[in-house]
Amino acid sequence: METLEEVELCFPQLLNTSCQKPKRSHFEIIMSYIILSSITVLTTTLNLLVIISISHFKQLHTPTNLLLLSLAVSDFFVGLLMFFQIMLIDGCWYLGDIVCVLYLYLGYIITSTSVGNMVLICADRYVAICHPLHYSTKVTQKRVQVCVSLCWICSIIFQILVLKDNLEQPGSAISCTGECVAVSNNIAELADLILSFIGPVIVIIVLYMRVFVVAVSQARAMRSHIVAVTLQGSVKVNVKKSEIKAARTLGVVVVVFLICLCPYYVVVLTAPDTLLIASSAAFVICMFYFNSCLNPIIYAFFYPWFRKCLKLIVTLKIMQPGSCEANIL
Template sequence: MTSSAASCLLFLRMKALEEAELCFPQLLNSSCRKAMRPHSVSMLIYIVLSSISLLTVTLNLLVIISISHFKQLHTPTNLLLLSLAVSDFFVGFLMLFQIMLIDGCWLLGDLMCILYNVLDFIITSASIGTMVLISVDRYVAICEPLHYPNKVTPKRVLVCVCLCWIGSAFLHSLLLNNNLVQPGRYKSCIGECVIVINYIAGLADIVLSFIGPVTVIIVLYMRVFVVAVSQARAMRSHVAAFSLKSSVTVTAKRSEMKAARNLGVVIVVFLLCICPYFSVAHTGQDTLRNASSAAFVICLFYLNSCLNPVIYAFFYPWFRKAIKLIVTLKILQTGSCQTNIM
């Protein structure tokens, strides 16, 4: 083989290797490069994330059907859980787009990129807002039990949930306005999905969507915890002297405190999953893409949406009973919405 032929062959091999690492091989000068990793590792990531996505969508769909179908579950607290399940349901779908970005290539175009990111921001913000509403609900139920039936009604909760979602959509439409007006304006190569938020907008986002709500959640639940402990001590010290009527009141208080404990578990798990993500995401524009902790915090963030229904199944007998009725298709029977599910 002549030296010219060998050089030509080497050039073709290098070109083929270069094209194999590009998102769009036909665009040699402008295409982004793929994130190269062993095939077995890529397949494992795809399988794990796809399984989490499917499980998240399925479990949260069961929660949505349960609370929507059975009229006995149409309580203010359960309406908040319904809002949380809706956001978690959409997170399961958004995971499919995150799976597409595993190799570093976005193949759906600039418009879909910005829509994906906007939806991600809105859903995350709405989830945190719903957690704030859950904290307020438990605060009123434990700290002001006599006023709870009048202050917290299904209609008022529904209005608050709608305002939470509308406010989240409005806020992030403003914060991401530059990206929405001209999708793809900040990308450096074809196949990249990136958005840029200026310093002021980023600061407003982290204060309104994370620091502020999380502070409110922690303060309210600390207050709930203190009041719940004092009430538990009072009930233990006076339980022997209670009349039948008082016993009913004690049972109601215990039920409210049990609900506060169960929802407290949901909130603690939520904070443990979301705080690392926000901490890493706001330390720099490219931190999530380059840091070694990126994969962990992203998976933890998405895993929370799958864990919430599991927590319900563990703590709430009504959810387990509802699942049986749904899986056996008994909810299709006439009058099944009136079933005693509690």
Template sequence: MMETLEGGELCFPQLLNTSCRKPTRPHSEAMFLYILLSSISLLTVVLNQLVIISISHYRQLHTPTNLLLLSLAVSDLLVGLLLMPIEIIRIESCWFLGDLICALFYYASFIVTSASVGNMVLISVDRYVAICDPLRYPTKITQRRVKICVCLCWVCSAFYSSLILKDHLKQPDRYNSCVGECVVVISYIAGAVDLVVTFIGPITVIIVLYMRVFVVAVSQARAMRSHIVAVTLQRSVTVTAKKSERKAARTLGIVIVVFLICFCPYYYPSLAGQDTSSGALYLAFMIWLLYCNSCLNPVIYAFFYPWFRKSIKLIVTLQILQPDSCEANIL
């Protein structure tokens, strides 16, 4: 009777000596987590899908900036569509999908997360050039160059992730303490590299660009005050530029704050000089906080744009299905 009870608590009852134990979490707590995390996953998918449909369908939105938003939305959609559901399944802490899927899951997780961060940097660069060098923006930032940058972002993310997870991809179960577990441990050296490439480097670039945009906004505001006698057209252009800069500065500021909130806790073990283990309860929470950035990205980047709100109305009211709807005036 005791053996049966003990076997019932195991992920694989037939493997009494090597199987992991099932968690003893209360049913009500497990249901609450399932509902909460499933809602976050669904919201992430819906928001990013709206961004993808809007930019892909309406020809007026086929701009270099929106191509970057589209790439970001794709990476964030994959987080909500693939990574979040698998993490929800792992609430029971038993891994039934095998070693191969375990390796691919972490590999996909690193690729999508890295690509998402890379897209954020590209968007910051795009806004920096648009604000600080608007006259040469059309020649510097072309659709062809943006497409190349987006492709390089994804290719580099895949290559970088394969290097970070090299040992895990070769032997997915090397860090598992029992059968029914999917664990990856990032060494201190790999964690330090990941910290610089995925966190310190990108946030430094974003902050530097943000400060530069802020300086330009201040200098143009002073120029406005010192050139009161300028012609009406020139003054109008300056006022428009100033408004655009303020909007860009505010958006980038929110991006920085959200990025830090979502990523800082995840990289704390690396900052503290500790090994990063995916089996730790603390890290499980930090992973979900990091994933939530994918839910917030479309809010930050898209809800600030009036065209997105107009596009949502057209999609929800099914006007997007009308003939020639792709030629609609969205801007």
């Protein structure tokens, strides 16, 4: 049986109420700090570059880029929240019950908004590829601004309802001092599961599958047209590469989204109770957050204009007068 000397407490001065620190090797703790710190720096830096690029250069003020901007803002704040996750590496929360609830609440809001932004981006690409003639009339700057605003507002309101009990009574769910947990009822958990995971996944898969089918159809139609006027062998190679590239890009988007979000919701579904313990669920939460690090890579680094913006930002040329009018596209 362990003695008090063998057990590490979060608050040694509170012998009867303090939580125990989980036993972890020194190597495991150091590696956790390095990995989480790297993810945090990458997430905040990459998304900040996207925010500066789209906000500064007027040529990038388009409906699609406005969605990318909203996504980058939500993902940037996810990176900032990762600093609190780093504090939980030793399994203890030292900032009190109120800050704990605010941390969890902001985390829920920002991550759900990030997922919502991804759905909006999918819808934007769907209209652009499947209904190109109606894109300019259906997807306007004003409509996109309204959709983005509703995405943030709905996330805030929905998470207030999910974490209502925790916001009213901070710390009511903790079993010992040094714990940071959130509790919700079964209805709230089911609603969060459907609206934050199952629903978005279905929408993304359906839209992207439709986009993929249309893209392949267009590629084949183009091949048939070109075959009539050029050599058939060279055209086959080009079209095949185009189809593979389209499949790879769409596949990466869907697979990365599922890989990062599935572990979190699998843990939620299989958990024996309704508590989400931030310290013990650190891995799945970090996977959930890691998607925000990959978003700017998937959605922005694939665009040539981002590389041009990055060069102008790094060389500080954006500080020059009139740089916002630079030709980026």
